[in-house]
Structures are given as structure tokens and as C-alpha cells.
Amino acid sequence: MSANTKKPVLFIGGSGVVGSRATRALRRLQPELPITIGGRDLLKAEALAQEIGGADTVKIDLEREDLGLPEESSFSAVVVLLKDPSLNSMKYAQAKGVPYLSFSDFVFDIGPEVALYIQKPTSAPILMLGHFLGGTAVLSTLYFAREFRTVHAIEIGAVFDEEDVGGPVAQGDMERLTTKGVPNPLILKDGKWLWASGADAERRFTDVDGTERQGRAYPLLDVVSLAAATDARSIRVDGAVKEAASRRRGEGPSHEVVIEISGELRDGTTGSIRHELVDGDVHSGLSARGVALAVERLLGLAGGPPVAPGLYHPEGLLDPAYVVERLKEFGTKITRRPATPSRKAI
Ligand SMILES: NC(=O)c1ccc[n+]([C@@H]2O[C@H](COP(=O)([O-])OP(=O)(O)OC[C@H]3O[C@@H](n4cnc5c(N)ncnc54)[C@H](OP(=O)(O)O)[C@@H]3O)[C@@H](O)[C@H]2O)c1
Structure with a gap:
């Protein structure tokens, strides 16, 4: 084990719904890596x-x-699985020069973190991972886009x-979205950014069982990451929410994601391809695996050397093909539906 991974990874919020899953997933990937679980x-x-x-x-x-920690405390990374309104956790990671992972920022939240990074750009690697499902949705999409x-x-x-x-912290974050004072969700529409309201904020889509669902746009970082990484104009x-009553008998809450990409395929035809991800755990399960894979990468335990100071999104650090393989190993079912001729998108 290299010097940087002899020290523990500090998971603030590590005992929560996501945190307990993330630490278990990381332990499965890295049996020897020391972990510190922080909370109240x-x-x-x-x-x-x-x-x-x-x-x-x-x-x-x-x-x-x-953070109330003794002076001599030393960690290999600081992972924060809650919204830290003071950003003391980020300042702490910068002061110690260790990777920092933030997980609870909507697309309109990131200004203060970006400013702290700009102030000290060489101090630490900063990974903004407020993305849907801990970045696994973005990375899967980029894999399918190949x-x-x-x-x-x-x-x-x-x-x-x-x-x-x-958990309670996640519920608080969702409440924040439904109160006044936060911007509308961000979408890219016909090549232009739009803080969507009214009909623009709604979309009907078909779930894995073939049921049409009423969806509402989420203000997640995925849209900006995917816009930066692809040519997509929309x-x-x-x-959307599914009734618990529609579960099969004896099953707990699972999570499903439908990813539809349209464009010009490698054979020159134009069409749309749909992939479905179904995971038997709550949505926090996939999110936690995204955290675990990101921590491994930040520390240089997978996919390359330890990450240098800088400001990162998951697609800048992790190989999409690697992430899709790991998700399958963890048990996420991924199905590709045949290409269909193009329709007008969005
Ligand atoms: N990016 C994504 O993909 C994604 C996905 C799901 C959730 N999230 C976000 O992840 C966060 C965690 O969600 P969750 O469902 O795991 O919530 P949760 O079960 O309530 O977990 C929150 C954790 O934070 C700790 N905590 C709460 N307040 C604290 C404080 N002031 N100081 C130190 N520790 C504190 C709690 O432990 P103690 O009670 O012991 O303090 C607990 O371990 C939320 O912000 C949610 O929005 C992001």
C-alpha cells in the first residue's frame, strides 16, 4: 500500500443511507484501505x-x-456525504493538501466551491460529485454514447x-428544491441553457415496465458535464416517482434509470438508442458505488496514479467503460434496446 493510502479516508456522513453503502462498497473494492467514519x-x-x-x-x-479534530489528525482524502453549508470540510482538505469529494451540490450550488478552488488551485484535487447517482449516470451515458x-x-x-x-439529510436537500428561493432546473435545449419552467420542466417518458411516467427536470450537474463532454444540443x-404498490411481492425499493441518446451512429444512420439500468437497492446504492469508485481513483488505487490538484467532474477522472463493468459486477442490470429511427428530440 502506498504512503497516501496508509492514512484513512475520512467519510463525513459515512454512517448515513449513502455513507454506509459507500463505505461497504469501498471495503469490497479495497479490503486493506483504512476508513474513518465521521458524524455526530x-x-x-x-x-x-x-x-x-x-x-x-x-x-x-x-x-x-x-472540524473539531485533533491537530495531529491525518487523512488520505475527505469525502463529504452531506451539504456542508460552511465548506469548512473543503477548507480542511485544502489546508491538508488531500483530495476532497463533495456530493450534495445541485447545479446552482457550486459557486462557493469553485471560488475556493480558484483561490487555492494547487492545494488539492477537488471532485464535484453532486451528479445523479454519484456520477454513475453520467459515466454510463458517456459509455453508451461511444x-x-x-x-x-x-x-x-x-x-x-x-x-x-x-435519509434525513437527503430529505432536507429535496425540501430545499421545493421551497422558494432556488432556481428552476437547468436543461440544455436546442444548444441554449435554460432554467426551465412550465412545460419545459416536464417530460413524459416510458419506464422499464413500459408504463408512461410524468417526469420533472432535476437541477443536477449531469447536464453541464454531458454538455461539456459531448456535442449534444439538448x-x-x-x-419520476413509482408507486410502492407496483413492486413485485417481497421486493424492496429498487431504482431504475432510462438513458436515451439520439444522434448519428457510427454506421452513418441517424437514430436513438435506449439503455436501462435497474438496481435492486435504493437509489443510494448506485450513488454509493459512484463514491467508492471515485475515492479509489482519487487515491490512485485504480485507473491511474493519484489525482493531481485540480477541479474535477467524474468524467474527467474515471473511464466510463471501467465504471460500467464495475456496476455490472455490483449487480446493476443494464439492458440495451435496439436502435430506433430518429425522432425529434426534447
Ligand atoms: N450525488 C448523489 O448521487 C447523491 C445521491 C443520494 C444522496 N445524495 C446526498 O447525499 C447526502 C446524504 O444522503 P443520505 O440519504 O445518506 O442522508 P442521511 O442518511 O441523513 O446521512 C447523513 C449523514 O450525515 C451525518 N451528518 C448529518 N449532519 C451532520 C453534521 N452536521 N455534521 C456531521 N455529520 C452529519 C449523519 O450522521 P450523524 O447523524 O451521526 O451526524 C449521517 O451519517 C444528502 O446531502 C443527499 O442529498 C447525493
Whole structure:
């Protein structure tokens, strides 16, 4: 194990719905990597630390620039699985010169983090991973887009089980979206950015079972990442909710994502290809795997050397093909539907 990975990865919020899954996923990928679980309730954190092994716990105070940690504390990375309104966690990672992963920013939230990065651009690698499903949706989409010579439009539809609401912190974040004072969701429409309202913010799409769902645009970083990484002139991510009653008997809440890409295919024809991702865990399961894969990459434990200081999105760090393979290994079912002739997108 290299010097940078002898120190633990600090997961602030590591005992939550996503955090417990992310630490378990990382333990599966990296049996030896030390992990520190940070939060306020140490009993909860200690139970998880016992379960995953090679882990300890710390109490975190986000009000303090030192996070309430002893001076001599030392970590290989700081992963923050909640919205840290002070950004003390980012300042801490910059001061220590270790990778920082933020996970809870909507597309309109990132200004303060970008400014902190600009202030100290050489201090640490900063990964903004507020993307849908911890970046796994963006990376899967970029993998599927390899079938195209030119991408015209990307439409991502997520179907959440009505009981899959995440933990208290995630519920608070969703409430923020429904209160006044936050911008409308961002979409790319016909080559122009639009903070969508009214009919522009709505989209009907067909779920994996063939049921038509009413979706609503989500203000996620995926749209800006996909716009930067492809030629697409129209990009959006919409979420819809599925009744728990429609589950098969005995099944818990699963998550499904429908990714439709249209454009010019490698054979010169124009068409649309649909992929479906279905995962048997709540949406936090896929999100957590995105975190685990990103941590491995930041530390240089997979996919290349340790990441240098800079400002990153997941597609700048992780190979889409590698991520799709790992998701399949973790149990996500991925289905490709045959290409259909082009229709007018979005
Ligand atoms: N990017 C994505 O793909 C994605 C996907 C899903 C969720 N999310 C985001 O991920 C975050 C976590 O969601 P979740 O469902 O895991 O929520 P959760 O179950 O409520 O977990 C939150 C965790 O943060 C800790 N925590 C809360 N407030 C804290 C504070 N002030 N100081 C230190 N620790 C604190 C909690 O532990 P204690 O109670 O012990 O403090 C808990 O471990 C949310 O912000 C959500 O929006 C992002």
C-alpha cells in the first residue's frame, strides 16, 4: 500500500443511507484501505466501523475550521456525504493538501466551491460529485454514447420508488428544491441553457415496465458535464416517482434509470438508442458505488496514479467503460434496446 493510502479516508456522513453503502462498497473494492467514519452520533458510526473492519470513528463539528479534530489528525482524502453549508470540510482538505469529494451540490450550488478552488488551485484535487447517482449516470451515458459519431440529444429519466426517500439529510436537500428561493432546473435545449419552467420542466417518458411516467427536470450537474463532454444540443435529466404498490411481492425499493441518446451512429444512420439500468437497492446504492469508485481513483488505487490538484467532474477522472463493468459486477442490470429511427428530440 502506498504512503497516501496508509492514512484513512475520512467519510463525513459515512454512517448515513449513502455513507454506509459507500463505505461497504469501498471495503469490497479495497479490503486493506483504512476508513474513518465521521458524524455526530458515534454509536451509529461505531456499529458500521465494526461491521466493515479496518475503520474507526470521529466526531465532526462542521462549525469549526479544524472540524473539531485533533491537530495531529491525518487523512488520505475527505469525502463529504452531506451539504456542508460552511465548506469548512473543503477548507480542511485544502489546508491538508488531500483530495476532497463533495456530493450534495445541485447545479446552482457550486459557486462557493469553485471560488475556493480558484483561490487555492494547487492545494488539492477537488471532485464535484453532486451528479445523479454519484456520477454513475453520467459515466454510463458517456459509455453508451461511444456508439455515436455525433450525439444530438441526451434524455435521462430516473424512476424512484415512492418509499426511496434517502435519509434525513437527503430529505432536507429535496425540501430545499421545493421551497422558494432556488432556481428552476437547468436543461440544455436546442444548444441554449435554460432554467426551465412550465412545460419545459416536464417530460413524459416510458419506464422499464413500459408504463408512461410524468417526469420533472432535476437541477443536477449531469447536464453541464454531458454538455461539456459531448456535442449534444439538448440534454436533460428528469425524475419520476413509482408507486410502492407496483413492486413485485417481497421486493424492496429498487431504482431504475432510462438513458436515451439520439444522434448519428457510427454506421452513418441517424437514430436513438435506449439503455436501462435497474438496481435492486435504493437509489443510494448506485450513488454509493459512484463514491467508492471515485475515492479509489482519487487515491490512485485504480485507473491511474493519484489525482493531481485540480477541479474535477467524474468524467474527467474515471473511464466510463471501467465504471460500467464495475456496476455490472455490483449487480446493476443494464439492458440495451435496439436502435430506433430518429425522432425529434426534447
Ligand atoms: N450525488 C448523489 O448521487 C447523491 C445521491 C443520494 C444522496 N445524495 C446526498 O447525499 C447526502 C446524504 O444522503 P443520505 O440519504 O445518506 O442522508 P442521511 O442518511 O441523513 O446521512 C447523513 C449523514 O450525515 C451525518 N451528518 C448529518 N449532519 C451532520 C453534521 N452536521 N455534521 C456531521 N455529520 C452529519 C449523519 O450522521 P450523524 O447523524 O451521526 O451526524 C449521517 O451519517 C444528502 O446531502 C443527499 O442529498 C447525493
